Amino acid sequence: MDADFWKQRWVEGQIGFHRDEVHPDLLAYGEDLTDGAGVLVPLCGKSLDLLWLAERVPTVGVELSEIAVRQLFTEHGLKPEIESFGPITRYRSGQLVVLQGDLFEVTTEHLPFPVDRCWDRAALVALDPARRPRYAARLPALLRAPWRILLNAFTYDPDVMDGPPHSVPEVEVRALYAPAVVDVLDERDELTERFAQRGHTWWRTQVYRIEHAP
C-alpha cells in the first residue's frame, strides 16, 4: 500500500486498527522496552501506546499522516514544539517525539535521542510482502546496538483476504530479522468480531522478542 492509501484512510476516518486503550501486550511485556535509552514506534498512528511509553522512557513515533499526528497531540491536550527537517516534521512534547513523514526517509539525524528499543504493533503487518524486507532492514539502521524489538504480529488464512493487515508467519519473521535472536513470547487464538465478520474462522496472534545478535 502506498502513502496515499494510508493518508486517505485518515482523511476518511477508516482507522479500525486504532485502540482506545494501551495495547495489552505492551502492558504485559513493556519492561522489555523501558529498560533502554529510548523507544522507536514505527507506523505509530495516534496510538495510546506512545503516551504510556513516553511516561517511562524517551519515545519516538513515526507516522505518515499529519491528521493522525495532530489528533494525537490535541486529543491529549498536548501542545508540541514543531520543527521541519526537509520531508520530516518533528513534533515534541516532553519525552514524546513524533516524526511525521515516511519511515523510509527517516535517518538517525532526525532522532533527538538514541533509541535502542522498538515497539511494532500493526506496523510490519501493515506492509505489503515486497516492502517488508526494506522495513526490517530499516529498523536496525535506526536503532542503537544492542537493540531489542517487541513485535505483535498475527497469522490467518491468506485466502480469506489480501490485507492490510497481512498474515505474517513466524518463518518470515525469522528470515526478515536474521541473524537476530527471535523468541516467541506468546501465541494465542484471537479471532475478533471485526475479522469474523470478514469471513475469518481463525486468527493467531504472536508476540516476538527480537534481539540484536552481536
Ligand SMILES: C[S@@+](CC[C@H](N)C(=O)[O-])C[C@H]1O[C@@H](n2cnc3c(N)ncnc32)[C@H](O)[C@@H]1O
Ligand atoms: C495499521 S496502522 C497502525 C497504527 C498504530 N501502530 C496503532 O497500533 O494504532 C499503520 C499506520 O502506519 C502509517 N504508515 C503507513 N506507511 C507508513 C510509512 N511508510 N511511514 C510512516 N507511517 C506509515 C499509516 O498512516 C497508519 O497510521
